[in-house]
């Protein structure tokens with residue numbers, strides 16, 4: 001069984017890494033979906049025609065990056081996102097993991113997540129995920145309300161959503177997250193709280209709660225432009241967001257990023273890579289990477305992705321090298337949006353000019369109870385998180 005091979009290799013790999021290696025996260029974008037949800041602007045296809053060719057290209061791409069990085073880096077997290085990675089046959093995921101394990105040095109405690117949509121998995125498929133080495137499930141529930149799910153054009157109903165989480169727990173997943181969306185048209189605070197309560201009744205350790213955003217090019221955007229749907233205003237959105245923070249905090253979930261809450265110890269290590277400005281490589285269509293101050297991104301189109309991999313082993317569409325000042329700005333912005341910013345670490349990395357420049361503003365934010373400051377560590381309060389975009393724009 002592949003799981004045992006995977007485990008044995010993990011132990012073997014771990015034997016010669018000895019802590020000297022840098023850490024890297026791997027993101028794998030699987031671009032296939034059952035259908036297109038009205039609010040979604042991610043790159044996804046509803047045709048499975050090229051699935052074999054895609055996974056063959058993915059394998060080649062992994063080999064390309066392993067030749068570049070596997071001597072220096074050890075993989076600490078792997079994240080299957082999309083798209084709907086849970087929709088593809090387990091055999092593809094199994095061979096991808098096997099290939100990664102053969103090509104890279106994998107950390108013994110690697111976190112391996114799969115985004116999973118209710119309605120695309122049964123208990124047996126969930127058990128197979130565990131079997132091939134996946135140890136974290138992120139379930140895209142979005143709502144437990146029948147009408148809201150219909151509005152969002154999700155393929156599942158509330159019963160299937162709850163069942164998926166329970167089944168994941170029953171087959172052995174201890175680290176399960178659910179995604180929920182708030183501020184849907186006409187959504188009241190009570191309706192939203194009832195969604196949060198239903199999630200809290202389930203065996204989940206992590207909740208991501210996102211406000212419904214109107215993205216250009218989506219079906220929802222057209223519906224709003226045509227006057228068929230009216231979005232709620234910004235005050236309702238802010239109130240629902242504050243309700244989220246209060247409700248989840250009271251239930252023992254710690255907010256560790258603007259939209260993310262976890263039982264302590266169950267924060268998503270993969271996402272922390274992004275928010276702590278650490279290094280990652282993205283494989284697959286439209287995937288982004290960030291290593292050594294350089295960011296690059298892949299072709300979105302499946303056709304162009306496959307052609308580029310076949311030609312040169314990678315599918316880089318474009319790249320940018322961040323200046324020292326851009327690196328500092330991203331470091332500050334990402335850490336503040338997440339778990340907070342260590343001013344000590346900041347000055348070690350980038351000097352103290354930013355701190356001196358913003359000292360007065362930081363004091364004001366602390367006085368206004370938008371920021372807390374302890375031992376040179378600053379962090380947004382609940383109100384601060386609610387206003388974080390506005391506040392971040394005022395730092396100089």
Ligand code: SF4
Nearest residue numbers: 033036037040082083
């Ligand atoms: S299932 Fe997810 S990725 Fe696919 S269309 Fe819906 S929201 Fe987008």
